[in-house]
Amino acid sequence: MSLLNIHSLHTFFKTSSGIVKAVDGVSLSVKKGEILGIVGESGCGKSVLALSILRLLPMPPAFFEQGQIMFNKSDLLKISNEEIRSIRGNRISMIFQEPMTALNPVYTVGNQLAEVYRVHRNMSKKQALEKAVNMLEKVGIPGPKNRLKEYPYQLSGGLRQRVMIAMALACQPQLLIADEPTTALDVTIQAQILDLVIKLRKELGTAIIMITHDLGVIAEITDRVMVMYTGSIMESASTLELFEKPLHPYTMGLLKSIPGTGATDENELYEIKGNVPSLLNLPQGCKFNTRCPMAVDICTQKRPELREIYPEHNVACWRVDHV
Amino acid sequence: MSNLIEVYKLSKHFPVSAGLFSRKKKYVYAMDEISFTLGEKETLGLVGESGCGKSTASRTILNLITPTSGQVWFQGQNLFALKPYEKRKLRQGIQIIFQDPFGSLNPRLTVKRIVEEPLLTHKIGDRASRRQEVEKMLTKVGLLPEHMKRFPHEFSGGQRQRIMLARALILKPKLIIADEPVSALDVSVQAQMLNLLKRLQEEMDLSYIFISHDLGVIRHVSHKVAVMYLGEIVEIAPVDPLYNEPLHPYTISLLSSVPVPDPKKKNRTRKILQGDVPSPRNPPAGCRFHTRCPDCMDICTREKPDTRQVKKNHMVACHLYQDGELWVPPLPNQ
Numbered sequence: 001m002s003l004l005n006i007h008s009l010h011t012f013f014k015t016s017s018g019i020v021k022a023v024d025g026v027s028l029s030v031k032k033g034e035i036l037g038i039v040g041e042s043g044c045g046k047s048v049l050a051l052s053i054l055r056l057l058p059m060p061p062a063f064f065e066q067g068q069i070m071f072n073k074s075d076l077l078k079i080s081n082e083e084i085r086s087i088r089g090n091r092i093s094m095i096f097q098e099p100m101t102a103l104n105p106v107y108t109v110g111n112q113l114a115e116v117y118r119v120h121r122n123m124s125k126k127q128a129l130e131k132a133v134n135m136l137e138k139v140g141i142p143g144p145k146n147r148l149k150e151y152p153y154q155l156s157g158g159l160r161q162r163v164m165i166a167m168a169l170a171c172q173p174q175l176l177i178a179d180e181p182t183t184a185l186d187v188t189i190q191a192q193i194l195d196l197v198i199k200l201r202k203e204l205g206t207a208i209i210m211i212t213h214d215l216g217v218i219a220e221i222t223d224r225v226m227v228m229y230t231g232s233i234m235e236s237a238s239t240l241e242l243f244e245k246p247l248h249p250y251t252m253g254l255l256k257s258i259p260g261t262g263a264t265d266e267n268e269l270y271e272i273k274g275n276v277p278s279l280l281n282l283p284q285g286c287k288f289n290t291r292c293p294m295a296v297d298i299c300t301q302k303r304p305e306l307r308e309i310y311p312e313h314n315v316a317c318w319r320v321d322h323v
Numbered sequence: 324m325s326n327l328i329e330v331y332k333l334s335k336h337f338p339v340s341a342g343l344f345s346r347k348k349k350y351v352y353a354m355d356e357i358s359f360t361l362g363e364k365e366t367l368g369l370v371g372e373s374g375c376g377k378s379t380a381s382r383t384i385l386n387l388i389t390p391t392s393g394q395v396w397f398q399g400q401n402l403f404a405l406k407p408y409e410k411r412k413l414r415q416g417i418q419i420i421f422q423d424p425f426g427s428l429n430p431r432l433t434v435k436r437i438v439e440e441p442l443l444t445h446k447i448g449d450r451a452s453r454r455q456e457v458e459k460m461l462t463k464v465g466l467l468p469e470h471m472k473r474f475p476h477e478f479s480g481g482q483r484q485r486i487m488l489a490r491a492l493i494l495k496p497k498l499i500i501a502d503e504p505v506s507a508l509d510v511s512v513q514a515q516m517l518n519l520l521k522r523l524q525e526e527m528d529l530s531y532i533f534i535s536h537d538l539g540v541i542r543h544v545s546h547k548v549a550v551m552y553l554g555e556i557v558e559i560a561p562v563d564p565l566y567n568e569p570l571h572p573y574t575i576s577l578l579s580s581v582p583v584p585d586p587k588k589k590n591r592t593r594k595i596l597q598g599d600v601p602s603p604r605n606p607p608a609g610c611r612f613h614t615r616c617p618d619c620m621d622i623c624t625r626e627k628p629d630t631r632q633v634k635k636n637h638m639v640a641c642h643l644y645q646d647g648e649l650w651v652p653p654l655p656n657q
Contacts, residue, residue, distance in 0.1 A: 158599055
């Protein structure tokens with residue numbers, strides 16, 4: 001059963017040089033307890049998509065041209081500000097990339113963590129602090145009682161990200177959106193955090209949307225993946241299938257351009273030619289046609305729709321039969 | 324084969340004031356006695372987590388930071404013993420490219436001026452020949468001569484990195500120190516840059532000291548790899564032995580921490596390190612890694628391990644490998 005259903009979401013930005021189509025017709029669904037990965041290069045719209053779900057974008061300049069985000073039978077784009085506020089941090093919560101800027105530097109860790117309980121659960125300060133200790137323990141912070149009184153600057157990057165996770169999971173949300181949660185961390189700390197995420201998912205049964213540019217992280221923890229490019233989904237499939245038989249030329253290119261996997265012994269890495277086009281000036285037809293090695297006439301004329309090629313494996317490409 | 328560069332027991336301790344009335348000076352032990360050699364057309368990968376001293380190493384080798392102790396010999400000359408004008412001349416042979424393609428180019432200068440700057444500094448050529456040289460370099464790194472009149476903000480991250488490369492190459496150096504040159508780039512652009520660096524190595528007979536935290540990138544570009552932890556080189560070996568049979572417990576867990584882009588390997592057993600990197604202000608006694616080491620023994624907390632050559636050209640500093648032959652870096656140029 002699906003928990004979250006996004007239907008044809010268009011999030012645009014009005015700028016002085018024109019309309020930026022950051023999310024351009026994305027549909028997806030997240031099932032209970034699953035980890036969905038969204039992968040793409042910078043500027044592909046993955047963060048805007050995440051922020052759209054919780055309506056955390058500044059409006060204006062952002063606006064929803066069309067679309068629906070259905071969560072527990074209500075459309076998150078239509079409900080009032082009070083209603084969305086009661087969902088944020090409670091039913092759906094979010095972890096951000098930069099743990100230093102996401103925590104408030106002038107409040108103690110305990111204060112910030114207890115706030116979640118006080119706002120959403122109406123607890124007294126004492127009760128909330130007790131709960132906070134439990135939560136810190138759950139995310140593996142040693143000596144949680146003492147940590148309550150510390151300020152974010154006193155913690156290392158890894159510990160800060162654990163505090164962020166504790167805050168996000170405090171109210172046992174049904175959905176957790178993690179936007180590049182390990183990008184700012186070192187590999188050994190990243191491994192700790194990913195391990196923690198998997199463990200907590202098992203314990204709490206939270207569904208997770210994992211947003212990252214790192215295909216390694218995707219392979220490591222997700223059940224299903226969507227590949228985004230310039231605001232649209234190019235391919236979606238189960239993680240195993242996507243890595244085993246990618247069908248979109250962009251996905252194939254991405255997978256082949258990862259260095260040092262030991263899988264290929266070639267001296268030369270595969271390159272995707274050129275750069276990501278500007279969102280203000282997207283090519284006609286398929287948005288990938290300027291960089292695609294397989295592009296033909298139709299690719300420059302008509303935009304391909306996401307089609308189901310195999311069960312649960314969707315691709316937006318005209319040339320998929322020739323792959 | 325003679326070596327292009329020899330680094331011998333190079334250390335850098337940054338003094339920190341420990342309070343207004345404190346007499347005792349404290350230090351950040353950023354880099355401690357690192358030694359390595361690098362031949363022509365070779366690439367040394369320097370890998371480690373943030374704060375392990377990789378960038379300090381790169382800047383000290385260039386003498387942008389004065390070392391606390393140690394020597395760097397470049398093309399048979401001791402870099403730190405030279406007179407200033409000799410040093411300037413010798414340093415034409417070593418160039419650096421930085422990580423941040425946005426902060427390292429002056430936004431007010433045209434690409435032509437940026438790329439030609441090293442020639443001006445070293446007073447090489449006249450106007451026309453400099454212009455020609457700039458044109459040649461831009462073409463070499465995959466840009467167009469007409470880009471000369473533009474400013475940095477008109478370029479994407481990958482293109483700026485190419486501009487920086489053109490600037491570094493214009494003096495025809497022998498050694499390029501690349502400090503995280505691709506970590507600000509997306510995978511598809513990163514692949515273009517890595518291929519370019521490899522091609523230029525062939526064309527211009529370059530050696531690289533390639534610094535990165537990304538083990539995949541290091542594996543792709545390097546001939547040999549040095550793993551750093553808290554200012555020390557804990558293991559150094561040719562690339563294949565290091566990745567296939569790592570010896571030091573830190574290298575082993577570092578390699579197993581890297582997420583593998585293959586979901587079938589999802590359930591492999593991984594050695595995940597506990598805790599964080601200790602502060603270099605107050606490094607642990609004995610082996611610096613012992614606080615996080617899964618194989619920590621009694622001796623590790625007391626004695627600093629010697630560097631031993633366990634297999635041919637495979638050096639490791641760890642008490643687990645006591646039978647290895649003791650390895651002392653040879654004095655340069657002897």
